[in-house]
Amino acid sequence: MQSDTQALSPDQAVCHSLSDPDSFIRPNPDKFFAREGVSPLSHAFDGKIAIHPGLGNQPLAEEEMRPALETLLETPLQGKTVAYIHVPFCQTHCLYCGFYNKHYGEDDSRVYTDALLAELAQWRDCVAVQSTPVHALYLGGGTPTALEAADLERILKAARENLPLANDCEITIEGRLANFDARKMEACLAGGANRFSLGVQSFNTEIRRSMGRLGTREDMIRGLELLMSYNQAAVIVDLIYGFPRQTMNCWLEDIAVAQSVNLDGADCYQLNVYGQTPLGKAIQQGSIPPAADAP
Template structure:
């Protein structure tokens, strides 16, 4: 049996009449995760070449490609990903290096040994690339890597300056899904967040692309921003339906630490963003709105308006799928290694020109990575299966975690039976926190068991 302190409110939440808003003081972060160990810098190049030199032995496993475009015209006040302003000269130099990296990495045996199910071009703002660059990039992806027949190739960005010519060029290049960070349709909220363009223009561009009927169009809406209230959040939800797009992600503002928003609030230039209780109310409004209008739920945060939107990359990235990273600031995992590529442009370009991996950190994935991924994926879907969890763990983990599940149930976060743990509305809002807490319990008990075994082995010796 696991040692689980069910009186630890940081672990099981508070016993409160309103767990949606007050089960925990705040979310732990945007994503759950596990532990990894660092590879010595002098071994990085050799280890990565070894990982890619041979064909994958994990035949049938899911794999994705992530390509990072680290440029934006402006930095949004809530954004922690801004790297470089969209200079045409610098973007041209970067694109040349990106093409070289695609050619180089696609030449490895690992890259050619199995098809990729999903490709995601993110940023930054990939839609700041020129029409010709978008077309070339799409064509290179399709010609350089083996892809499944139904491979989802997503281009992320904003509608700003993504005109009809760019859209048609991207389609011609082979992109078959488009994801736009709208965040809000309210002009006051947009201006405060430094989002470009007025809401009328955003709506017009979205509806124009939808009318092509050529690829799924999905959007992100962010709740908890300065100047957001329940009234304009309701309008955002209604605007999603009005736009006619194929899907929507509802994300909450997590942290302000170190962001332009924090400084603006401190200087009195922006009001405080919503607190956790208000964001919980907004989440509830979103869930109830989507249910009322019969939107198909793909995860705790993502809905589709019909059968066209699949969100393959986002789903696979939360599992044990391998992700080949390309571009400055791209992250991924291959053959038991997790990596992040350098964000520094000069470092990145120099490394690619030398056919060196521009990796600023290489980690050995933990032995329990598959289990950690299974838990993250399950909580993202909103339901944890006993059979699936025990199969991945290789032992009766569901039963070992039962005291944790029952404590969550007592606090209104989940419903538990002999086969499943299903997140309540409150549990869905706190899903990342719950996943992280489950992973924490498993890792703590695994360390305890390992320490005990070491002591026993020493005594026997």
């Protein structure tokens, strides 16, 4: 990995390799972050860098919010644009999760969707929304798949009516397989969803339970097979490695199951343990064993 992308552009890199193929096998250490001479999978880097947006930021004071929003809405966007709709509810809180989320109550789906649709209509003509086509739309969270089927379809319809979606816009629904039934899947597909990114995290039922995840391994596989049987959208899952009590065999089994259901992809993440989460506290108190470190 290059530490200075200005130092060697991709074009230069190709020429470099053609003229001296060995130069890629023995790179100049000054140009790379990675440590050489050690196992690249486990010891090439000192550690992870947190990259979540907003880390270290402070919320705006209430009286500053509207002026800041109005400035953003009147600022044209450039290049390819992504629209992200945040759905802040989760039916349960996973032990390791540090994201903001709100417990899901019975009326929340309808009330939230009504408010969202009103705001989409209110801002549809502003400069930021109309300045350039939207090439990707995400419903993220939280758990968008917690919403009722009719509300998922209403949101996707309103997004198509109010946002300038490009003809080839990728429309992704993020969520969980628990409580994502055929009616909800069909509502998303009817609304134009062409990609699902689902947090499975682990297929292992015991690990799932110990981390507060809903559903069993069999539920996960059944849900994925059902979603893929429509053959209308890409299906991707998130998997996490490094859970407490997750042995290497458990992890290899997770990968094997993901492969066996012929997914379009799997994103693999190392578990982050944050001190303020229930998992962080349980590990500090010794009621749950530590998570794996990077090596």
